[in-house]
Amino acid sequence: MFSRSxxxxxxxxxxxxxxxxxxxxxxxxLIIIVWWPLAQEYLAQVNPAYPIWAQVDWLLxxxxxxxxxxxxxxxxxxxxxxxxxxATVGGLTIEAWGTQTLLWTxxxxxxxxxxxxxxxxxxxxxxxxxxxxxxxxxxxxPDVWWERLFWPVLGxxxxxxxxxxxxxxxxxxxxxxxLLCALIILTPGSRRTTLLIFAAGAGLGYFLELWGTxxxxxxxxxxxxxxxxxxxxxxxxxxxxARAGALVYEVLAxxxxxxxxxxxxxxxxxxxxxxxxxxxxxx
Numbered sequence: 001m002f003s004r005s006x007x008x009x010x011x012x013x014x015x016x017x018x019x020x021x022x023x024x025x026x027x028x029x030l031i032i033i034v035w036w037p038l039a040q041e042y043l044a045q046v047n048p049a050y051p052i053w054a055q056v057d058w059l060l061x062x063x064x065x066x067x068x069x070x071x072x073x074x075x076x077x078x079x080x081x082x083x084x085x086x087a088t089v090g091g092l093t094i095e096a097w098g099t100q101t102l103l104w105t106x107x108x109x110x111x112x113x114x115x116x117x118x119x120x121x122x123x124x125x126x127x128x129x130x131x132x133x134x135x136x137x138x139x140x141x142p143d144v145w146w147e148r149l150f151w152p153v154l155g156x157x158x159x160x161x162x163x164x165x166x167x168x169x170x171x172x173x174x175x176x177x178x179l180l181c182a183l184i185i186l187t188p189g190s191r192r193t194t195l196l197i198f199a200a201g202a203g204l205g206y207f208l209e210l211w212g213t214x215x216x217x218x219x220x221x222x223x224x225x226x227x228x229x230x231x232x233x234x235x236x237x238x239x240x241x242a243r244a245g246a247l248v249y250e251v252l253a254x255x256x257x258x259x260x261x262x263x264x265x266x267x268x269x270x271x272x273x274x275x276x277x278x279x280x281x282x283x
Contacts, residue, residue, distance in 0.1 A: 012073055067126040073132075080128075087120045097173040100112075105221075124241055135196055147191055200235070
């Protein structure tokens, strides 16, 4: 059992951790206030004829609690602020691509809905923490295994992406997405970290997609709940955000020197982690 004093230290909670949690809760409250009709519609599904506990959305609560704990781990405002910025812009772009090409649609028929965009930076922060945890767990796996896994995993995803988006290959948005993914795969940097980020994104993505598609919050044209492509696409999105964030860091480091270079030096969640591979996070 953890004592009250040891738990924050073990999980490496900082002042920034509580700030991020507060910001997370504030965003949720803002979404509920601004889009109150959507909240009313959701609450209207409660049937007083059945026990409340049987109608509680336990999957949503589990996802909420897991991401809340994850985003608090090893929080650092200097790096997390860039993650939030990149993921917000990237998430909006991805939602625009998917809804404009009708690869997926939301129950509100918005293309894209702005209320879903804040979910992207929150999920990306959680993926960042999961990646660091995975890095600690598999740190002793030889590099040769990452080399062997790279092309079957990323190459297989790319073929699946072409197949899933085949009906929209005449759309500029889809062509741009395919070219960007090809560039990320062909210039991976550290194969170890690339695969860890992909795995972390896909792992969290499964639960997010399971909730969204089974609750019909969003629906893919294949009607799968969820489609494999959608799950794995969260891993590729995480890689894209990491690469974009690294590019921003690199430009700032060249312009501002050592001060911004220190920002790049992210630490793992627990002491003794493989710091070097984390710094290679985006190549």
